[in-house]
Amino acid sequence: MSLYTFGLTGGIEKVCQTLAKALSNLTEENSGLKFKHFSMYDTSAQINPLYLEPKYFKGFGGNKLFFMLASIWKGLQSDTIILSHINLLIIVPFIKFLSPKTKIILYAHGIEIWDSLPLWKREILQNDLEIWAVSNFTANKIALTHQISKTHIKILNNAIDPYFHWPKYFEKPxxxxxxxxxxxxxxxxxxxxxxxxxxxxxxxxxxxxxxxxxxxxxxxxxxxxxxxxxxxxxxxxxxxxxxxxxxxxxxxxxxxxxxxxxxxxxxxxxxxxxxxxxxxxxxxxxxxxxxxxxxxxxxxxxxxxxxxxxxxxxxxxxxxxxxxxxxxxxxxxxxxxxxxxxxxxxxFSFENYQSQITQHLHLILKKT
Structure with a gap:
């Protein structure tokens, strides 16, 4: 679940696109996996099919209530939920109350999660989910700031976009x-x-x-x-x-x-x-x-x-x-x-990134 994936061009949105591509690849490669990506603010028409096929994506165009209800309903049908931003934590208590065994992962990027947080958010971070931090610096900062056990945090460095052109020749254009x-x-x-x-x-x-x-x-x-x-x-x-x-x-x-x-x-x-x-x-x-x-x-x-x-x-x-x-x-x-x-x-290749995601998901599902 994301706030934006295709509607903005910032760093978090680029990470969401790369993550979505990796998860859709894993789904295509494994018939036992099912995957759906919900975006609060994107519309379904904004999808970039290079990263996601339409069957994997639903945009809610800023309809927060519909997004919340659909996310909770879909979450109750899922083994694992990945939240791409801390501002999506609001759905966690509902899902955990109705389905305590559902595994929830929060993607932690940087400044959005470094500062002090309301008590209810800190308690969720401490007790109800696993965190995937993009760097050791982010992992250490949130562990210290929010008193989170490092056993709840995994490192998943960002990667080069799967469609990035790796140059073969090195001359000034x-x-x-x-x-x-x-x-x-x-x-x-x-x-x-x-x-x-x-x-x-x-x-x-x-x-x-x-x-x-x-x-x-x-x-x-x-x-x-x-x-x-x-x-x-x-x-x-x-x-x-x-x-x-x-x-x-x-x-x-x-x-x-x-x-x-x-x-x-x-x-x-x-x-x-x-x-x-x-x-x-x-x-x-x-x-x-x-x-x-x-x-x-x-x-x-x-x-x-x-x-x-x-x-x-x-x-x-x-x-x-x-x-x-x-x-x-x-x-x-x-x-x-x-x-x-x-x-x-x-x-930092996309292939290496996708392999790390596979390993992280395998470990978290193994605990189920």
Whole structure:
């Protein structure tokens, strides 16, 4: 069950799509399994058939009461229920009261579950379900914050989307070089994230602060910041960039089409996002899947995405000098993109993700 799966384009929605694809695959491969995906806010017409066939999906178009009643009824007929968001916990008491043996799993992503919760939600987390956390950081934070036994928490790292294009060749795309009037030998930094002043934890401000001394060493350095942005944040960043005198070295390009996502990763020499409150960070593994060096923060779920420093460089996200030195190090070293991609594929491929889900479900059903 989800709030949205296809109607929004955020990180949680992408995880829901990948999870739905894995569960539908398992159902197709095993005639003994039955699977149905309910979405509170999507309509049935919004389904993407690449991830789910219509027979597996029902959208309720925001009809909360109908969704609640249908979810409880379907839940009572099911052995296992997976909730993709903590805001769906409201159905748990009803199902557990009527069917105590039903197994319930909550997918825990990040910030939505880190903060304090009402008593009734904490009691459900502590007693009535198993939690699948996308990172060790999220698992540890919710165990501490909500006094949850770690025996109730499993780690299920996010994965590369099953339809992500893993590049075979590693060259900067000519069309993007031409579009932005760049040279193939120019050092390029890249961040892909939502630009929202209210969040403030993605770290691009601190990358901008690290640029002036770097530009003295790499005069042609370009920093590209991509992602949907609100006007106030763009205005704030523009003033920030002007104050540092780095107008010619920074490009804020806004939303990019999914069809060009891989091209933008390949345009970069370094992908960097020194965030401090990331539940996992799918963009890190997407960059690595494209053979790009990555830099992330060492205080959040980025550590899982970067395999504790094996897949990319971890730095203190608040330390501008560390950010500067990490960028300089990456720009000066020679890397084999194929090796970065191979390590990423080994740990974060969709096939590996689906295998882990199979193992987790087998263990929970074994307890029934």
């Amino acid at each position: 000519a069309q993007l070089l031409k579009r932005f009037k760049l040279d193939a030998n120019q050092p390029i930094l890249y961040t892909l994230t939502r630009l929202n002043g209210a969040e403030g934890y993605k770290g691009y401000d601190r990358v901008l602060a690290a640029l002036p001394p770097l530009i003295k060493k790499f005069p042609q350095l370009i920093y590209i910041i991509a992602g949907k942005a609100d006007e106030m944040e763009i205005e704030r960043l523009s003033q920030y960039i002007k104050s540092y005198g780095i107008d010619q070295n920074v490009k804020i390009i806004g939303f990019i089409n999914e069809s060009e996502k891989v091209d933008y990763y390949q345009l970069a020499d370094v992908f960097i996002m020194p965030s401090s409150m990331e539940g996992f960070g799918i963009v890190f593994i997407e960059a690595a899947a494209c053979g790009v060096q990555t830099i992330g923060g060492n205080k959040d779920g980025s550590t899982d995405a970067l395999l504790n420093g094996e897949l990319g460089k971890l730095i203190s996200p608040d330390n501008i000098v560390e950010i500067e030195l990490a960028i300089e190090h990456c720009l000066n070293q020679k890397v084999e993109p194929q090796q970065i991609q191979a390590k990423c594929r080994k740990h």
